Amino acid sequence: MKRKELISLIFVIPALAAIFALTLYPILRGIDISLTDKLLSYDKYSYIGLENYINILKDDMFWLALQHTAVITIISSIIILILSLALALLLNMKFPLRKFFRGILMIPWVVPSVVSVLIFRWIYNDYYGYINYILVKYHILDQAVNILADEKLAWLGVIIPIVWKEYPFAMLTFLASLQSIDKNLYEAAKIDGASKLQVFKEITLPLLKPAFVILGILEIIWMFSSFDTIFLLTRGGPDNSTITLSIYTYMQAFESTEFGYGSALATIMFLILFAVSIVYFIFVNRESWSKKTS
Amino acid sequence: MIFKKNKLLNNVLMLVLVSTISYVLLFPVIVGIFTSFKPTSEVITLTPTLIPKHWTLVHYKALFATGEYPTYLFNGLFVAFFTTIATIMLASLAAVAIVWMKVPAKKQILQLILFTYMFPRILIIVPLFMMLYKLNLIDNKFGVVLSYLCFTLPFGIWMLKGFFESIPSDILDAARIDGCSYFSALRKVIIPVTLPAMAAVGTFSFILGWSEYIFASIIITSNSNRTITLGLYTLMGYYRTDYGLLTAACVIMIIPIVIFFIYIQKYLVSGLTAGTTKA
Secondary structure, eight states: OOHHHHHHHHHHHHHHHHHIIIIIHHHHHHHHHTTBOOBSSOSOOOBOTTHHHHHHHHOHHHHHHHHHHHHHHHHHHHHHHHHHHHHHHHHTSOOTTHHHHHHHTTHHHHSOHHHHHHHHHHHHOTTTOHHHHHHHHTTSOSSOOOGGGOTTTHHHHHHHHHHHHHHHHHHHHHHHHHHTSOHHHHHHHHHTTOOHHHHIIIIIHHHHHHHHHHHHHHHHHHHHTOOHHHHHHHTTOGGGTTOOHHHHHHIIIIISOBHHHHHHHHHHHHHHHHHHHHHHHHHHHHHHHHHHHO | OOOSSOHHHHHHHHHHHHHHHHHHHTHHHHHHHHHHTSOHHHHSOSSOOSSOSSOOOHHHHHHHHSSHHHHHHHHHHHHHHHHHHHHHHHHHHHHHHHHHSOOTTHHHHHHHHHHHHTOOGGGGHHHHHHHHHHTTOTTOHHHHHHHHHHHHHHHHHHHHHHHHHTSOHHHHHHHHHTTOOHHHHIIIIIHHHHHHHHHHHHHHHHHHHHHOOHHHHHHOOSGGGOOHHHHHHHHHHHSTTOHHHHHHHHHHHHHHHHHHHHHHHHHHHHHHHHHHHHO
């Protein structure tokens, strides 16, 4: 191997080794463990083939968690995309202190989940919280409602902090996309006498399509595996009404100490996300391929 | 612009609109900060107000009076600090090689890195736990640092790559013409120019190391090793409705993040967008 290539490898290997050891290897090892009956505490374990997976398919809680995960994923992703697009469009306009507002609107992204969970819990509080206070004061509700203890409302109480934390990234991506649209297109449209709505529909939206798709896929992947907020807020919810796949996996692995079963759950999650990320890669590569040939 | 004719009216309207939206969206943060300065009588009240009538530091003093809080702070700083150092070192080396050297299978390596970045942490906690257990790193702050590298490294490499690629190659060529060896060109030219990007990656790693929860909760088992995130959750269980104290703990936790964030926010934006639009 040439000397230059050798040096470059020495540079790259430490980081790659860390990434490989900490991500790829655990995923493979996880699949391996999912075929065993390993418990957290005992070192001895034996291979039991696909038994864990068969049990999962028979497990009602698994299907419940899957259903919740799908609902939370889809609803959060939609709300995030709409909210962040609206904000990006707003921030794309000219007005003073634009960059300042862009900056502060990004704050939720860097607030730790523990902190946001704590504050939202406080805002939701049925005796002292702001939300109930305002709802009751303006007669929207007759009585304060304990959002996180209500089976039917807990999922809403969970989605709000999740969307709150995630919208900045999408907002930034849309903003970057908006700002890369050629200004000449807008000029040409103005000369042709297009109305603002037409401009939006015929120029802006189509050019945003790639960003939309990429963000959509990324958000689906991230919302699907969302753990911190839901776990810290409701731990699976009043009577399992907010349990998701990631929480169920955690509970099986670390509370029931069923490492084998937990790994099988994790592997199923991995396969679902893997399929979605393949769609992402196909789309991204198709985009860049069509750009090269056009 | 909404009104083309009257620029002042347009600006005022936009400012009012954006301020209102920001107020609503940032309400949780605003609430948290104000609550931490209210005496408990104003916190636990059936008629909550936003701005405290009497400002007080009593909760902050109480926090430091508890034996554990300073320990949690120290542990959090410890973990965040080492995560930052390790990430900057490893990611810069890798990014430098990827952008300026001949690396075999470069495209595959990049796709691999992007792939691991998209991966949810929950999937690897079981095997990671077992690995750290065998290495005797459970309940060890360095074990936590190691586990954080799996997400700071991909992001860091990606961001640095985007930034390095935007540096015109003329600078490097000029240095080479002036007679610098490869390594001294690195030292004298590249590092000063890339300092902002390194700062951005460092900040991101710091924020992550400081505020992460799951991995820390699984790896750390003893109270003396708890990081501030775990500490906050413990306090939530212990001081149930003492939200004055709890929000004070939150504010202290957010301070380093906001300080760093305001500084690097500009670079995060360009780094993030360079990464995603070029992907």
